[in-house]
Amino acid sequence: MQTQSPSLIERLVNVPVIPVLEFSSVDEALHVSEALIGGGLPVLEITLRTPVALDAIKAVAAAFPQACVGAGTVLTAADLQAVGNAGAQFAVSPGLTPALAVAAQGAGVALLPGVATASEAMAAMEAGFKFLKFFPAEASGGVPMLKSLYGPFAQLRFCPTGGIDVARAPSYLALPNVVCVGGSWVVPKDAVAKGDWARIRTLAQEAAALRKSA
Numbered sequence: 001m002q003t004q005s006p007s008l009i010e011r012l013v014n015v016p017v018i019p020v021l022e023f024s025s026v027d028e029a030l031h032v033s034e035a036l037i038g039g040g041l042p043v044l045e046i047t048l049r050t051p052v053a054l055d056a057i058k059a060v061a062a063a064f065p066q067a068c069v070g071a072g073t074v075l076t077a078a079d080l081q082a083v084g085n086a087g088a089q090f091a092v093s094p095g096l097t098p099a100l101a102v103a104a105q106g107a108g109v110a111l112l113p114g115v116a117t118a119s120e121a122m123a124a125m126e127a128g129f130k131f132l133k134f135f136p137a138e139a140s141g142g143v144p145m146l147k148s149l150y151g152p153f154a155q156l157r158f159c160p161t162g163g164i165d166v167a168r169a170p171s172y173l174a175l176p177n178v179v180c181v182g183g184s185w186v187v188p189k190d191a192v193a194k195g196d197w198a199r200i201r202t203l204a205q206e207a208a209a210l211r212k213s214a
C-alpha cells in the first residue's frame with residue numbers, strides 16, 4: 001500500500017519550492033530542469049498538460065538521477081498508473097476523487113492530493129492522506145485559510161499551490177502546517193520562449209534561498 005510513502009514528506013520538507021512545469025518538448029524539459037536543479041530546486045512537478053509530459057518525465061528522471069521528478073495534473077487512476085510507469089517518484093492531483101484514492105492504495109507512486117476546504121481535508125484524511133496540496137491556494141483563502149485549517153487539522157501538512165510567487169511564498173512558509181509551496185513563477189513563459197535558461201536558474205536560486213521559518 002503506497003497511498004503516501006513515509007518518505008515523501010521528508011523529501012519535500014527539504015525544499016522550499018516545487019516548480020510546477022508545463023513542457024512543450026522534451027528538449028525544453030531537459031534545459032529547464034537543468035537550470036532548476038542547478039539553481040537548487042531538485043524536486044520538480046511535470047504536469048500532464050501537454051502531449052510530451054510522460055516523455056518529459058522519463059527523460060528528466062533519466063538525465064538527472066539526483067533530482068526527485070514528480071507528475072502533476074494527475075486526474076485519474078489511469079494517469080496515476082501512467083506516471084508511475086514513466087518513472088515519476090510522486091504524483092500531484094488538483095483534487096481527490098474516491099476512484100483516485102482507491103488507485104493510490106495500490107500504486108507504486110505516492111500521491112499528493114489537492115484540497116481546498118475542510119470537508120475535502122476530512123475526506124482526504126479518511127482516505128489515508130496526511131500531506132495535501134492546498135489548491136488553488138490564493139483563490140481559496142491563502143494564508144488565512146491555512147491558519148484556520150490548522151485549528152481542527154493540526155496533524156495535516158500542506159503544499160499550497162496556485163497564485164503563489166516569490167513575494168507571497170514567505171508568509172506561507174512561515175505557517176506550521178506548510179511544508180513547501182508549489183508554483184510556476186520560477187519558469188516564466190517568455191524566458192522559455194527565448195531559451196533564457198540563465199534567468200530560470202537565477203529565479204531558482206532566489207526560490208531555493210527561501211526557507212521554512214516555522
Ligand code: 3PG
Pocket residue numbers: 020072135161162163164182183184185
Ligand atoms: C498548479 O497546477 O498547481 C498551478 O497551476 C500552479 O499555479 P501557478 O501557475 O499559479 O503557480
